[in-house]
Amino acid sequence: MKEKSILEMRNITKTFPGVKALQGVDFTLCAGEIHALMGENGAGKSTLIKVLTGVYGKDGGEIYLKGIDGAVTIRSPQEAQKLGISTVYQEITLCPNLSVAENMYIGRGEGQLQNWKKMNRDADQILRSLDVPAQATQQLGSCSLAVQQMVAIARAVDMDCKVLILDEPTSSLDEQEVAKLFGLMRDLKARGVGIIFVTHFLDQVYEVCDKITVLRDGQLVGEYEIKDLPRVKLVSKMLGKELDDMSDIRSEEKEYEVKEGEVPVYEAEGLQSNSGIRPFNFYIKKGEVNGFTGLLGSGRSECVRAIFGADHVVSGSVKMKGKPVKITKPIDAMKNGIAYLPEDRKRDGIIGDLSVRDNIILALQVLKGFFKPFTRAEANKFADEYIKLLEIKTASADTPIKSLSGGNQQKVILARWLLTHPEYLILDEPTRGIDVGTKVDIQKLVLKLASEGMSVTFISSETDEMLRTCSRLVVMRDGKMVGELTGDQLTQSGIMNAIAGGEADE
Amino acid sequence: MSKKAENKEGFFRSLLRQQIFIPLAALLILAVFNLIMDPGFFRINLGPNSAGNMVLSGYLITILDYGSELAILAIGMTLVTAASGGQDISVGAAMAIAGSVVLRVLCGTNSRPDTLQAPIIVAFLISCVAAMLFGAFNGILVAYFKIQPMVATLILFTAGRSIAAWINNNELPIISDPVFGYFGNFIPGIPVPTPFFIAVACMIVIFLVLKFTNLGLYTQAVGINADSSRLNGLNPAFIKFITFVILGLCVAVAGFIKVSRLSSINYSVIAKDIEMDAILAVALGGNALGGGKFNMPASILGAYVIQFLTTTLYKFNVQSDALPAYKAVVVIILVVLSAPSVREYLGRIGKKYAGTRKEAA
Amino acid sequence: MKKRVLAAALALVMAGAMTMVPMSAKAEEGELIKVGIINNDPNESGYRTANDKDLQAMFNEENGYDASFAYSLKNDEQINAAQKFIQDDVDYLLLSAADTAGWDSVLQDAQDAGIHVILFDRTIDADESLYDASIVSDMAKEGETAVEWLKGQGLDEYKVIHIQGVMGSAAQQGRTGALTAAVEENDNWSLVTEQTAEWNAEKAQQIVQSVIDSGESFNVIYAENDDMAKGAVAALDKANISHGVGKDVIVMGFDCNKWALEELLAQNWNYDGQCNPFQASYINDIIQKLEAGEELEQKTIIMEEVGFDATTITQEDVDKYGI
16 A cells, blocks of 8 residues: 555455446545546446445455555444444435434434433534534524535544545535535545545536546556546546547438528527526527537536426527527427427336336327227237337337346337427437447437437537437526537537637636 | 237227226225235126115125215315315315214204204205305415415314304204115115215216316426416416315315214214315325326226225224224325335336346347 | 325325314304214114205204204214214214214313213213213103003004114114013014114015915014015015905004105005104204203203004104104
């Protein structure tokens, strides 16, 4: 072990059925250091954390801790805690009904009755020393989320933690609360605690962190000093495209033709929902394919949800083909010819126990009306047609959708919306978690539909996919629409510069 | 193994997988039990009754007769369960209200009228409206205030019988007009008990509704995944709400039969504990009590199976205050059998068994 | 913290509400005799409704009483109400207890406060010294009267369907006792079935239906209240079994509901035993005696109760005894 490091993970491997979640990953944490762990979804961040905290057992590799000879085995979060490794999650895992002090001392394994007075006194002392604005006897639920998080951290500190893991701690905090949290983090750093900071907010990484470790597809990309890694480089490392070999791969597959001067199919002004995004303007023309880009959590999904009326729309005006319309709930959007394939297929897309057939006809059926159900024959015809068209692999139309593979489920949802023959189709991450062949199929289908005059919004975490399909990209950062890329700007580097923001703009 | 036998096994296995298998199996077990104990259980007689009509009688007729209210309730309860993932425990109290309204309208202010103060159909329709309003009350609590169905309906469960008593000023009206009794007994000239006809009518109505509207698809979609349903243009809250209103209608019909049986009402005991039987019918029909997919015929069959059980227990002179204990045994068996871990275990055993048989062949 | 304050406030309000109940009926002070009446819920049965009406009609200002009523089917709530009445310093505490046990200490408190306690309708397990008087129905005697009447019918064979009330209740025990004894004593008496229908007409109907379906013969229905007799008759009607005076099946009920007596008058039923709910006049007599400083001759007063035969009942009986 190196002298300064307090934690070293060597050659960690973890395999889930069908997925290599971690492949020989190394990670080193020094005392008094804030170390960012970065990577897009599925990169292996949370798996690494869970291996470290004993939630998952590892398949290979060693973990070394300062002061302990030889590799340690961590079988449970309790063991991790005993070894001085504590985790504070995004969602507070404490009990809001109990007092702050009770939360700090609950389940610490002492096993005997607490001396309440002493407990409160001790708690107050720690809170004061860390400058946490909370009283020991206060009910935890009455504190703000930020303070609750700080209490969770204080609890960890009091347990003599040497390694503190903060898993997306800032996603539900406002700017001032984030600043307070950062203050506390710096304080702990000064006391020699090593902090692993998992976040998707680039600005925050550059504000507090000393080092960055980047993971991608379960593999270690590298460990960098913050000052050696400019934002745009970080983004390229996360996405897996080195700036140097980023050639313009706009394909020649684009066949559609957008007529200039035409009234947009859909146009929104000052649209805002209650999901935390800023008001935005947006339009799409007939036969156009555009995209929303930005890192996870940048607000790209929230924008399209607002367009479809899936979130509660609080302000803004919308026109379809120049005519003002009101879209406040999904059925309004559907009646206006908008279709939306949601990002979270399992939560928002499939109706698990229903058959493939029912899942396909659902949206069109709802549009047709309560008193006009399709006959069995009609439903079968639709289902068979789209099962064939999209090559959905299912035993029969009667099979419950939940027993299909992810890619085929996605195709069923796609079939559902294509069946409604929308004028404007919104696809949010249609290719996530599905195999390469299907991905290409979906991309081709999007281009084909556009060439037939359908307007499509295509959102994907994979930039090359967007480049292949979109003629215009709206860039999102931290809930704001920050720019638009068209024509020559549509390159990997252009996208990365835009979504990274900050110094990249300079 | 011959091909024929294989086919047979295939048929049996597909039957096993059918939801309606559960109530059918329960029915079969009860029927066989009775056949062994006393074949006379299945005797049906045709004879004149006190009004001089030829009527059918026997245990089986009794089951069809007394199971009717339960079957009607099971229809509404199935829909509520499917859409809201919970059950309405206030149906017994709501039946007391519906019955009380019928008598109030028929009697006017006099609790022992010589002539009816209003046509029976008017009284029935008014009670339908009243019961649907109470159903709507439950529905609003569940769908819009997002209170758990059992908790929300606890309110009416507690207050309903007092409301029923209040509707008639605590009087216990009695209808002397024999026509009113037809609905709970026999219509002159027809040998089959009227409640059975009413239940069949309800079944036909719900069958037509399920065939010619999207009620089934919508309630199931909402029960399985409300978020997803909303994104498909459905209004989950309204659909949950409407199932409670439909249950209200079922309650009115069942309550009407109940008061007609005796031409009077006792607020504190009428339709007592029937909510548990109705929920049990849904469960016995193999429907998930957590909502989602449902099978209406299975629920209705489940209701008659429960009456079959009740009648059997009466036949064997089981103390009627011990009946709930026997039903509890059925519930325990059902719940245990439907638990995922048990199903998995049974599935493994089944496979093993099939494997050894194949080897033997 | 907020929640604790809320809880405290709620507790205060509840305490306030509890004191409000007995006080709300309080009238002006004067020569009025203050009585606190604790009864079961009038919705419980027709008997209880009649009982409550009778009490209400007697204990009001016109008759010189300042009366407060408290209703509950639960013993602990009744005890709470009694304590409130004691605090309110009533002159008389009238009690129809939901349960026989648990009354000793509160009645001791009443005695210490100089409050007269009069039990009505139901007895309790407490020392006789703790109350001044007890006005009750003799349920066993009701049963005996009914069974005596049945013996007098002179049937060759008695095949009885016995439909019982809620098991363990005083009425059930009293009315069952006499029948059980008769069946044991006489060789030509037998029970076709003996089942509790828990005072519930629907259950009684199903019980009788079950006997009919089984094909067993019977000629007497002994139902321990009118509701259950009504349910039984509904089953008989369905199966065309004639009942009433001179018919195949003798129908017996209890409680003398007005509608039941009307059935007797129409000779559809044969017998109905009274369970007298009209205790108010008895209580009034006792209070007047105590107020006049007289001694009570006996502690336990058993009310007169009669049984009606369908062949002799008159319209006057129906009007007078029907509840």
